[in-house]
Amino acid sequence: MTKRLKIVKIGGNIINSETALNRFLKDFSALENPKILVHGGGRKATEVSKTLGVNSLMHNGRRITDASSLEVTVMVYAGLINKKIVAALQAMQSNALGVSGADANLIQSRKRPVKEVDFGFVGDVEQVNAQMILKLLEAGLVPVFSAITHDGKGQLLNTNADTIAAELAVALAEKTAVELIYIFEKDGVLKNVQQNEVIEQLDWETYQSLKQQKVILDGMIPKLDNCFYALQNGVKKVVIGGEKLLSDSGQKYTQVVLDE
Amino acid sequence: MTKRLKIVKIGGNIINSETALNRFLKDFSALENPKILVHGGGRKATEVSKTLGVNSLMHNGRRITDASSLEVTVMVYAGLINKKIVAALQAMQSNALGVSGADANLIQSRKRPVKEVDFGFVGDVEQVNAQMILKLLEAGLVPVFSAITHDGKGQLLNTNADTIAAELAVALAEKTAVELIYIFEKDGVLKNVQQNEVIEQLDWETYQSLKQQKVILDGMIPKLDNCFYALQNGVKKVVIGGEKLLSDSGQKYTQVVLDE
Numbered sequence: 325m326t327k328r329l330k331i332v333k334i335g336g337n338i339i340n341s342e343t344a345l346n347r348f349l350k351d352f353s354a355l356e357n358p359k360i361l362v363h364g365g366g367r368k369a370t371e372v373s374k375t376l377g378v379n380s381l382m383h384n385g386r387r388i389t390d391a392s393s394l395e396v397t398v399m400v401y402a403g404l405i406n407k408k409i410v411a412a413l414q415a416m417q418s419n420a421l422g423v424s425g426a427d428a429n430l431i432q433s434r435k436r437p438v439k440e441v442d443f444g445f446v447g448d449v450e451q452v453n454a455q456m457i458l459k460l461l462e463a464g465l466v467p468v469f470s471a472i473t474h475d476g477k478g479q480l481l482n483t484n485a486d487t488i489a490a491e492l493a494v495a496l497a498e499k500t501a502v503e504l505i506y507i508f509e510k511d512g513v514l515k516n517v518q519q520n521e522v523i524e525q526l527d528w529e530t531y532q533s534l535k536q537q538k539v540i541l542d543g544m545i546p547k548l549d550n551c552f553y554a555l556q557n558g559v560k561k562v563v564i565g566g567e568k569l570l571s572d573s574g575q576k577y578t579q580v581v582l583d584e
Numbered sequence: 585m586t587k588r589l590k591i592v593k594i595g596g597n598i599i600n601s602e603t604a605l606n607r608f609l610k611d612f613s614a615l616e617n618p619k620i621l622v623h624g625g626g627r628k629a630t631e632v633s634k635t636l637g638v639n640s641l642m643h644n645g646r647r648i649t650d651a652s653s654l655e656v657t658v659m660v661y662a663g664l665i666n667k668k669i670v671a672a673l674q675a676m677q678s679n680a681l682g683v684s685g686a687d688a689n690l691i692q693s694r695k696r697p698v699k700e701v702d703f704g705f706v707g708d709v710e711q712v713n714a715q716m717i718l719k720l721l722e723a724g725l726v727p728v729f730s731a732i733t734h735d736g737k738g739q740l741l742n743t744n745a746d747t748i749a750a751e752l753a754v755a756l757a758e759k760t761a762v763e764l765i766y767i768f769e770k771d772g773v774l775k776n777v778q779q780n781e782v783i784e785q786l787d788w789e790t791y792q793s794l795k796q797q798k799v800i801l802d803g804m805i806p807k808l809d810n811c812f813y814a815l816q817n818g819v820k821k822v823v824i825g826g827e828k829l830l831s832d833s834g835q836k837y838t839q840v841v842l843d844e
Contacts, residue, residue: 375636395664403663404655407740411686415738421688426671428681428725459723465688478675480667
């Protein structure tokens with residue numbers, strides 16, 4: 325592949341709003357191939373769970389996936405959301421192929437070992453089938469990943485979508501130049517929440533110090549860990565930004581870099 | 585492709601039972617490539633609909649798919665059932681790729697025109713992307729189709745799984761030798777229901793006369809119409825049989841043929 329591969333991950337803020345999703349997909353479809361989309365779940369899984377009487381158990385802010393939750397997750401992520409995105413992209417002339425990690429054995433994972441907490445049917449990525457993904461890209465397809473993987477022994481597993489995007493980026497970086505783009509509810513990593521001011525370039529040292537100062541905290545930490553993991557493993561460029569990142573060139577965003 | 589392509593369609597009788605499904609998938613995984621699996625929905629969609637408070641409307645025994653029913657169908661067929669089958673096949677060393685017709689634009693359909701009845705989001709197949717399916721088969725993949733298609737304008741549509749199998753067979757018959765295998769709840773087309781005796785070879789004339797005699801009726805008619813449609817359009821061989829058709833060589837089944 326001669327052109328840089330773009331891997332874009334979107335989260336609940338976009339998936340929860342039909343307007344935001346369609347606007348984003350229009351921007352995404354306008355990106356040149358090769359490209360990959362990774363999506364999380366959003367509110368729909370919680371809604372369906374509630375209606376079906378499936379309780380979402382949490383432990384320190386992390387979801388515990390029992391058998392019933394896994395069924396709902398697979399239905400909503402790999403079924404409803406994935407196929408809606410694929411149909412919408414097809415209408416925009418992007419030849420989308422919706423996949424989970426089980427499909428074509430693209431992402432194999434291992435059920436997270438039980439320590440103090442049993443997170444249930446949650447998988448940590450073990451292996452990405454980069455060769456098959458390249459074949460699909462070379463056939464002109466646009467893979468759209470839901471955050472479901474499998475263990476190779478018949479068990480589907482729920483996997484963090486940010487992690488999937490980073491693991492795909494790292495595996496594919498061995499074969500081609502990769503850019504990783506996280507799109508989330510803010511315009512980037514903020515200097516502080518009050519002023520809504522975006523850090524335009526975030527290096528490892530600054531990251532460490534902002535963590536100590538509690539400027540960067542909570543869900544932002546695993547996301548940024550994924551960013552640095554990608555950069556440390558051959559991914560060319562990693563950015564984090566808001567909904568309009570792909571379309572609005574005036575939009576501020578954060579580029580994550582290893583050194584200043 | 586030098587070897588005959590086998591397209592196998594399974595229905596609710598297999599999908600509703602975990603034991604039957606696993607036994608069948610073992611048989612299917614033992615078939616040589618190239619092969620394609622098409623699956624219907626089964627009881628799960630009805631169960632989920634009921635729990636979610638979505639009513640299944642029927643008209644003369646045919647389902648009417650409103651927006652809520654379509655969501656459930658996509659969740660259960662393209663999500664839960666499709667991914668469970670894919671993960672199980674992967675564990676059996678079959679490199680399954682679960683798809684709907686929207687994925688890679690494999691099957692485009694048209695919303696059924698409203699006449700006396702509005703069937704809702706139901707699609708009649710218009711176009712099969714045989715070239716892309718061949719590419720997937722040549723990559724060593726085993727496509728697993730759920731009975732969901734799209735209209736190319738962003739709308740997902742519910743499509744009869746028997747029809748999908750027949751349309752795939754016909755489109756691929758232009759490129760390679762195809763055998764179409766319907767697996768359902770009986771051992772084949774029966775001479776009469778009382779004796780459970782299987783018609784081993786059913787030709788067009790006999791079919792017409794058995795319809796007149798009301799020996800063949802109800803859901804069996806559209807299924808057999810699909811069989812003859814396939815044979816009339818280049819498919820080499822069409823058989824209908826029971827759960828053990830792929831594994832038990834002593835098992836009776838019906839071969840559908842054009843002439844005696």
